[in-house]
Amino acid sequence: MSKKPSIPKGTRDFGPKQMVRRNYIFSNIKETFQKFGYLPLETPTMENLSTLTGKYGDEGDQLLFKVLNSGDFLSKRGKTLVGEQELEKGYKHVTPIISEKGLRYDLTVPFARYVVMNRNDISFPFKRYQIQPVWRADRPQRGRYREFYQCDADVVGTKSLICEAEIVLMITEVFGKLGIEDYSIKINNRKILSGITEVIGAKGHETDLCVAIDKLDKIGEDKVLEELTEKGFSDEAIENLRPILHPSGSSKERLARMEEFLTSSETGLKGIEETRKVYDYVAGFGLENAKLEFDMTLARGLNYYTGAIFEVKVNNVSIGSVSGGGRYDDLTGVFGLPDVPGVGFSFGVDRIYDVMEELELFPEQHQDSTKVMICNFDEESERYSLKVLSSLRQANINAEIYPDQAKMKKQMTFANNKEIPFVLMVGSQEMASGKLTLKDMKSGEQEGLSVEELIEKLK
């Protein structure tokens, strides 16, 4: 029997204080998604390994958490499944025999799997959001966990750039609600990046370019160009690339310069056109103050993007990118259903949480928390208090009574620790007068209030 319980490394408990704050973020995001016609989806924690394997590259395959088949895997149907011979063939041979299921690695592959399985029942364009944990057997470190929530919205079955514009609107609304003001929504387009490779004479090397450019912030220009040289980019190509690595001026000016740069690339110009259209739609929605910033050095790691790509960066905090997404041409081809285009976006909730903590943006009092605690003096006071408690709750005020007739100090400490903003005292005087004593735990001020006045004040 374990006397000192612990949790697996890289995982976390979320206690009440954190949960109330996390739920504050989640519910603002959910409300916004729903306001834009996105509806929730949940998929199982375990997926068949055949669904997951090969979708995240070799590295991803190794980071999958695999679940042991239930029952006695050594002697299924009276036969030894794993023996000396199998073991000699090694890990890769044995694992599929003893494990057929894995934990969800992201929300995109399960979503694609869901769309394919339900294609006949889904009305396209299909807008879904999904907020669920995912698991990665990564080496845990500060800010990187083995279990964490993803918070995705995707629309599939349409190429309309209204969807891109609505992503910008949703980000603006969520960040506005959360009180995050100093941020930018960077936008680029994979067609522009393709166009750049064409123009600099490195056509077909989009992936290398994206992978390298994606690190610009982290490793700097010189190392990025070094990497490209290693990948076989010519000196000329690199000299052509250099001037556009440092975008300046307004988005409009940047787009104009990039258009000029891409004159010879049809694909590149299409990317410019799409980006302009997104700007037009955003303005068409009447959003004047969108913090949308065209940045031709934004690349994003994932290689399934084919159109617009987004990333949100909060300025003046230690954490940079907090959200991202983009358009893809073919979400479900890997499961045998080709030509399902769409665009998706993911809020990085852990990072948004950290940003809000750093900027002290969480409200002092949360709607979900207890608003008032009634002290428990003696039996008579308790009896009187239960009725008061019922009245408060009927008025939808979160309220509780200290359940035991403990010492005052203990009860007050409890209220303090639980960050309950008000405490109500119902002594003999209060019962006689009908004016109950309400104490503001922050200011220490007390006032006498009838139940009706109390409800009015706390509502």
Next chain:
Amino acid sequence: MSKKPSIPKGTRDFGPKQMVRRNYIFSNIKETFQKFGYLPLETPTMENLSTLTGKYGDEGDQLLFKVLNSGDFLSKRGKTLVGEQELEKGYKHVTPIISEKGLRYDLTVPFARYVVMNRNDISFPFKRYQIQPVWRADRPQRGRYREFYQCDADVVGTKSLICEAEIVLMITEVFGKLGIEDYSIKINNRKILSGITEVIGAKGHETDLCVAIDKLDKIGEDKVLEELTEKGFSDEAIENLRPILHPSGSSKERLARMEEFLTSSETGLKGIEETRKVYDYVAGFGLENAKLEFDMTLARGLNYYTGAIFEVKVNNVSIGSVSGGGRYDDLTGVFGLPDVPGVGFSFGVDRIYDVMEELELFPEQHQDSTKVMICNFDEESERYSLKVLSSLRQANINAEIYPDQAKMKKQMTFANNKEIPFVLMVGSQEMASGKLTLKDMKSGEQEGLSVEELIEKLK
């Protein structure tokens, strides 16, 4: 590459329609928990097997889903961990070598583990609710899944029976909000069951009595008594037991009769006293119409209960028990922290869902769903519509535009399938007059409304 993806047996996808309904249940429960001062907790999906093993009996241990250690478990640190010798010793010997983590089996053990790990930071009495999935490698069958949500509220660190009464209040509030009217909250007390064994001369055989009586509904009186005989209950004990197996009359009458029956048992009388006190508290809260029913044949399977036990049954539906709980003396002793008493309760959300579907209690329109869709005719209409859409959303109305200029029929079918109650049409006439055409998708009626009128109507 799999062409026909599937999900593991016993697991489920929850599409938007189900999710909206499930969230309707969850949010009513959450609001109620919070109104009573319960705050959320979330624990990791994976727990160390040392935390889980031995807590659910032998059967439970076999139903744990185990997660393979990450990396190459066959040759850690250059050494073969699982070889011929290990295999010969069998499954039970090999599993701990290749797996150290398992999926959460319930919410109670992780809660106990959390309390012990955080005992110095928690202010007791600690009220937490927890709504998360759990996993059991059970044989899947109708209504039994390998992944399902539990929805628990527990308060630990107090023996106050106010908590029991508040459980009754919370159940009443949740069922009231959901529109479930014909149900009963059965209550009994383990001390009464202990008392009964004393009185009939079978002291010390509480567990056998509970396990047998728990099946009264399913297998009937004769089989229950047969089982008790097999367990060694004397004929006399069984004759003494028979008259109390069929409770009748009001709860007050039943309590009085049981008190008489238990005259010789101090423990039994204590159970009667506690039960009466719960009734008193419920009345003290002013809840006149509590559907609380004292039922001395209620036993509940789990053997850690020591005081009040509860079960909620919905009448006139195919599913019986939908929720249950009870008081325990020692939640955390197994993790080395003795004497933490508490009382907990669990809503069976899957079953409540099925009951609501059977009784057709889900609202036709859900707050989370899209309220109105704007048709997309042409570029001019689209441009005009984006502004309308923004106004609707600013008024917190869930609204969307069909993103492509598709055929009317296709757009209407989409709205119909998504069960969007209103469709807005913005043609040239509408733009000229400023009166937009709103179609009620159910009645088919149309009316011309200004944007302000539209908002007023849809709010």
